[in-house]
Amino acid sequence: xxxxxxxxxxxxxxxxxGHINSMFPYFFRxxxxxxxERQRLTTPDQDFLDIDLIINNNEKAVFLxxxxxxxxxxxxxxxxxxxFSKNGFDVIATNYRGCSGQLNHxxxxxxxxxxxDVEFVLDNYLKKYSSVVLLGxxxxxxxxxxxxxxxxxxxxPKIKAIMAVSAPIDLYQSVLEISKRKNRLYEINFLKTLKxxxxxxxxxxxxxxxxxxxxxxxxxIEFDDLVTGPIHGYEGALDYYEKCNSLQTLxxxxxxxxxxxxxxxxFLSKSxxxxxxxxxxxxxxxxxxxxxxxxxxxxxxxxxxxxxxxxLKFAKTQTEI
Numbered sequence: 001x002x003x004x005x006x007x008x009x010x011x012x013x014x015x016x017x018g019h020i021n022s023m024f025p026y027f028f029r030x031x032x033x034x035x036x037e038r039q040r041l042t043t044p045d046q047d048f049l050d051i052d053l054i055i056n057n058n059e060k061a062v063f064l065x066x067x068x069x070x071x072x073x074x075x076x077x078x079x080x081x082x083x084f085s086k087n088g089f090d091v092i093a094t095n096y097r098g099c100s101g102q103l104n105h106x107x108x109x110x111x112x113x114x115x116x117d118v119e120f121v122l123d124n125y126l127k128k129y130s131s132v133v134l135l136g137x138x139x140x141x142x143x144x145x146x147x148x149x150x151x152x153x154x155x156x157p158k159i160k161a162i163m164a165v166s167a168p169i170d171l172y173q174s175v176l177e178i179s180k181r182k183n184r185l186y187e188i189n190f191l192k193t194l195k196x197x198x199x200x201x202x203x204x205x206x207x208x209x210x211x212x213x214x215x216x217x218x219x220x221i222e223f224d225d226l227v228t229g230p231i232h233g234y235e236g237a238l239d240y241y242e243k244c245n246s247l248q249t250l251x252x253x254x255x256x257x258x259x260x261x262x263x264x265x266x267f268l269s270k271s272x273x274x275x276x277x278x279x280x281x282x283x284x285x286x287x288x289x290x291x292x293x294x295x296x297x298x299x300x301x302x303x304x305x306x307x308x309x310x311x312l313k314f315a316k317t318q319t320e321i
Contacts, residue, residue: 008289008306008310009289009290009291009292009297009306009307010291011291011298011299011300012300015291015296015298015300016264016291017264017293018262018264018265018266018291018292018293018294018296019182019266019293020293021262021264021291021292021293021296021297021298022265022266022293022294022295022296023293023296024296024298025075025076025295025296025298025305026075026295029075029079030303031075031078032075032078032079032081032082033082034052034054034072034078034081034082035054035085036052036053036054036072036081036091036093037052037053037054037055038050038051038052038053038100039051039052039053041120041121041124043117043120044120045106046105047097047104047105047106048097048104048105049094049095049096049097049117049120049121050095050100050101050102051092051093051094051095051121051124051125052072052081052091052093052095053090053091053092053093054081054085054090054091055090055091056085056090057090058088058089058090058129059129059130059131060088060089060090060129060130060131060132060133060319061089061090061091061092061125061129061132061133062080062081062084062089062090062091062092062132062133062134062135062315063092063093063094063121063122063125063132063133063134063135064077064080064081064091064092064093064094064135064136064140065094065118065134065135065136065137065140065141065143065144066093066094066095066096066099066136066137066138066139066140067137067138067139067140067141067166067295068138068139068190069099069190069193069194070099070137070138070139070140071095071099071100071101072093072094072095072100074137076137076165076295077093077137079303079304079305079308080135080308080311081093082303082304083304083308083309083312084312084315087312087316088316089133089315090129092121092125094117094118094121096109096110096114096117097109097110097117098110098197103197103200103201103204107201107205107208107209107231108231108232109197109231111228111232111240111244112139112142112143112146112168112171112240112244112245113142113143113146113240113243113244113245114143114232115143115146115147115150115152115153118134118143118144118147119147119153122156122159126156126158126159129158130158131158131160131319132158132159132160132319133159133160133161133162133163133315133318133319134147134148134159134161134162134163135163135164135165135311135315136163136164136165136167137164137165137166137167137295138165138166138167138168138267138294138295139168140164141164141165141166141167141168141169141259142164142167142168142169142171142244142245142246144162144164145162145164145167145169145246145249145250145253145257145259146244146245146246146249148162148253148254148255148257149246149249149250149251149252149253150246150249150252151249151252155254155255159255160255160256160318160319161255161256161257161258161314161315161318161319162253162255162256162257162258163257163258163260163311163314163315164257164258164259164260165260165261165295165307165311166260166261166262166265166267166268166292166294166295167246167259167261167272168267168268168269168272169245169246169247169250169259169271169272169274170245170247170269170271170272171240171241171244171245172238172241172242172245173269173270173271173272174267174268174269174272175220175221175224175237175241176221176269177266177267177268177269178190178220178266178267179219179220179221182266183266183267186266186267187219187220190220191217191218191219191220191223194223194227195214195215195217195223198212198214198227199214202214208231212226212227213226214226214227221237222237224236224237224240224241225237225238228240247271247272247274250274250277250281250284251277251281253281253283253284254283255283256283256285256314256318257283257284257285258285258287258311258314259274259278259284259285259286259287260287260288260289260307260310260311261273261287261288262288262289262290262291262292262293262294262296262297263288263289263290263291263292264290264291264292264293265292265293265294266293266294267294268294273286273288274286275288285314287310292306292307
């Protein structure tokens with residue numbers, strides 16, 4: 001599909017700065033009363049996933065997937081859950097393994113290509129709905145794009161649309177972007193919680209973790225090379241990035257897909273804006289506004305931000321066909 005023409009999102013003043021637009025909602029956005037009800041699912045490998053639900057017996061549902069070290073408590077998940085639940089969708093929001101406030105039971109947890117848990121959650125909830133959409137932010141965006149395009153799973157025809165926001169679809173180039181000096185505070189923040197969890201895992205699984213110098217890790221790419229990659233069966237960071245990025249498989253998309261990446265996103269590389277592919281692709285709708293930051297899109301005076309309204313419009317269009 002052609003690039004979606006966009007003149008709508010034009011924030012004022014300081015919110016034209018991608019860093020400010022990224023950080024302001026994270027620190028200052030008013031909390032939503034999501035009214036989630038939690039359900040714990042036991043996975044086939046005897047681990048667990050905590051799923052937060054808003055069930056109003058609608059025929060449609062949105063499945064939400066958060067970013068790196070986020071949760072269903074992340075402001076963008078809370079806002080999306082609130083908006084969609086008020087507009088005819090049930091909400092199924094997944095906390096990845098180890099992200100719901102309790103350490104999971106296995107040495108491994110989640111990563112940008114851990115699509116087995118996407119399939120598992122869909123298997124558990126899809127049957128009661130006539131149509132559903134998948135919405136992922138950041139890491140969750142890459143995750144569901146990979147799920148929808150790598151051909152490993154058969155997509156249920158009830159899945160009507162995929163929506164990915166601030167998605168690092170080129171994992172290697174994006175981790176290089178995050179490692180730049182201008183993004184050092186983000187990298188430190190991610191590493192802080194990742195290291196805490198790794199130390200906790202080392203107590204339970206010393207045979208797996210004790211050979212890793214966790215405290216010596218200074219970069220996300222180092223963490224992925226020593227922890228994320230090997231723990232999940234990859235040779236290291238580069239093997240993990242190569243096998244789990246969704247950029248290489250987007251050409252295989254077979255259902256309507258919205259990729260919404262702001263051009264001033266501090267985390268994303270130039271390769272995360274596949275404009276040429278989107279112009280030729282039947283199903284890939286690209287929305288690349290000049291401003292917005294990373295999972296930002298602050299909209300003054302509004303409860304719901306510009307991107308969330310656009311996502312709802314897209315989801316309604318695809319589920320009403």
